[in-house]
Amino acid sequence: xxxxxxxxxxxxxxxxxxxxxxxxxxxxxxxxxxxxxxxxxxxxxxxxxxxxxxxxxxxxxxxxxxxxxxxxxxxxxxxxxxxxxxxxxxxxxxxxxxxxxxxxxxxxxxxxxxxxxxxxxxxxxxxxxxxxxxxxxxxxxxxxxxxxxxxxxxxxxxxxxxxxxxxxxxxxxxxxxxxxxxxxxxxxxxxxxxxxxxxxxxxxxxxxxxxxxxxxxxxxxxxxxxxxxxxxxxxxxxxxxxxxxxxxxxxxxxxxxxxxx
Amino acid sequence: xxxxxxxxxxxxxxxxxxxxxxxxxxxxxxxxxxxxxxxxxxxxxxxxxxxxxxxxxxxxxxxxxxxxxxxxxxxxxxxxxxxxxxxxxxxxxxxxxxxxxxxxxxxxxxxxxxxxxxxxxxxxxxxxxxxxxxxxxxxxxxxxxxxxxxxxxxxxxxxxxxxxxxxxxxxxxxxxxxxxxxxxxxxxxxxxxxxxxxxxxxxxxxxxxxxxxxxxxxxxxxxxxxxxxxxxxxxxxxxxxxxxxxxxxxxxxxxxxxxxxxxxxxxxxxxxxxxxxxxxxxxxxxxxxxxxxxxxxxxxxxxxxxxxxxxxxxxxxxxx
Numbered sequence: 001x002x003x004x005x006x007x008x009x010x011x012x013x014x015x016x017x018x019x020x021x022x023x024x025x026x027x028x029x030x031x032x033x034x035x036x037x038x039x040x041x042x043x044x045x046x047x048x049x050x051x052x053x054x055x056x057x058x059x060x061x062x063x064x065x066x067x068x069x070x071x072x073x074x075x076x077x078x079x080x081x082x083x084x085x086x087x088x089x090x091x092x093x094x095x096x097x098x099x100x101x102x103x104x105x106x107x108x109x110x111x112x113x114x115x116x117x118x119x120x121x122x123x124x125x126x127x128x129x130x131x132x133x134x135x136x137x138x139x140x141x142x143x144x145x146x147x148x149x150x151x152x153x154x155x156x157x158x159x160x161x162x163x164x165x166x167x168x169x170x171x172x173x174x175x176x177x178x179x180x181x182x183x184x185x186x187x188x189x190x191x192x193x194x195x196x197x198x199x200x201x202x203x204x205x206x207x208x209x210x211x212x213x214x215x216x217x218x219x220x221x222x223x224x225x226x227x228x229x230x231x232x233x234x235x236x237x238x239x240x241x242x243x244x245x246x247x248x249x250x251x252x253x254x255x256x257x258x259x260x261x
Numbered sequence: 262x263x264x265x266x267x268x269x270x271x272x273x274x275x276x277x278x279x280x281x282x283x284x285x286x287x288x289x290x291x292x293x294x295x296x297x298x299x300x301x302x303x304x305x306x307x308x309x310x311x312x313x314x315x316x317x318x319x320x321x322x323x324x325x326x327x328x329x330x331x332x333x334x335x336x337x338x339x340x341x342x343x344x345x346x347x348x349x350x351x352x353x354x355x356x357x358x359x360x361x362x363x364x365x366x367x368x369x370x371x372x373x374x375x376x377x378x379x380x381x382x383x384x385x386x387x388x389x390x391x392x393x394x395x396x397x398x399x400x401x402x403x404x405x406x407x408x409x410x411x412x413x414x415x416x417x418x419x420x421x422x423x424x425x426x427x428x429x430x431x432x433x434x435x436x437x438x439x440x441x442x443x444x445x446x447x448x449x450x451x452x453x454x455x456x457x458x459x460x461x462x463x464x465x466x467x468x469x470x471x472x473x474x475x476x477x478x479x480x481x482x483x484x485x486x487x488x489x490x491x492x493x494x495x496x497x498x499x500x501x502x503x504x505x506x507x508x509x510x511x512x513x514x515x516x517x518x519x520x521x522x523x524x525x526x527x528x529x530x531x532x533x534x535x536x537x538x539x540x541x542x543x544x545x546x547x548x549x550x551x552x553x554x555x556x557x558x559x560x561x562x563x564x565x566x567x568x569x570x571x572x573x574x575x576x577x578x579x580x581x
Contacts, residue, residue, distance in 0.1 A: 015531065129359065141438075143329070161505065163457065163459075164450060166450065167448075175441075182505050223405045224373055226400070227401060229399045230397065235556055239558070239559050240557070241559075247568040248568045249572075254559045
């Protein structure tokens, strides 16, 4: 019995680039390079490990995004995923978290799945809510924010490290999992993997393939609206001193002046 | 006056500070109605009343501890039906955000996470967020359904505002999905006696420059003199010098204290994403070119092994 794993990934603007907003207050994707969200690499890694431990498994990597988002799929395929699905449609521009979860859930259902694996959050929006939303829509258990995950006999088990406690969790498949950056370092694509990825299938779906109306997504379908986005004023240059034996005392003086001590 | 639901984060009846901050913000929007679930729920009432809750809806069941997230969503949905609030506010913890998102989806509403400020607007609450590693400030609104908003710790000062705080039992029927994810074990985190990282007024952090787990004692000693929480950069965590739960940054915790002291941290964009909204920023680093110095109100270019112990001693002396 084949284990069908779908990994959701996001193509995000490079955080080391100069990120900003476009005129319609959506993220400007034209002026900054994109890449596979680093936190999703951990999801791909865990999917590959679970697949390697299973008798028979298939890893499908799924993204929703513009043409360039194929780069994120290629990266995941070169790491070892078997196939990819790219949901692309002009009407998706400006889709918020609620809308994104609709598109992902419909695509995951169409693809067929036993296990969905996501990163803990995207590195651009950083909301961290999409995995929970997708689980709610799919009506399957959420086993989220795991630093350890394993699948055996139709059961997914994992460890969630919260502020107050570390919890051991367990759910029956089908289920949705999200993993943190503590789950295990993501592998680098090998040269062989990169060459093999070029031959792997990438399916393209649009909204009509998923029976989603244009007004359910995009800026029009959004449940939230950004009204203003202002660049934070540059900090006024602070005082910088060189330690010549009294640096700690000088710092104490500053902290006392600010009433911290 | 409109009612505003506030989800209560508590540990066996002890209300955590971010919830009290939420009550302050909720009063700007209407009359706070608190929802406290699980073991000790009713014990939260006195504290919540002191801080402005006109009503406290409580419900206890083993499901809240035995299963992940969904039972709490079921309860909050029941509270939403009972009250018809103008907004629902939830603390921005990992769990809080998941609860808020699932609730929003069920009630056909939008969700905003990690607000750092909240004000009443003509068309509903306006949430301020800090995005792209705090390089932008946005103001957003939920434009469909009851606004569901999660708020980061330290976004408002806690204010006492005594109110009735009448305790009412909340009627909750769990959905058949509530028991999907079982909690089979729980190991409480050992208390260090220091404040919670995300809630602390002062955070003292160490990075690559600390150069070893044993050297974190220097960072801890300074933190203890200041009554501060201890943070660590990803480099320090990945090297195994300090626990991941203390990691500040994009893939760790986002903090916004009154004072942030970065020691031996260069200030990579990923770290800045987690601390840039701190009110006052101080850094100690050997490298005068470290990007962290672009952010500081006060910086010392020097060896942290000289500067930090001297600072700790000086504070001790001044405190007499």
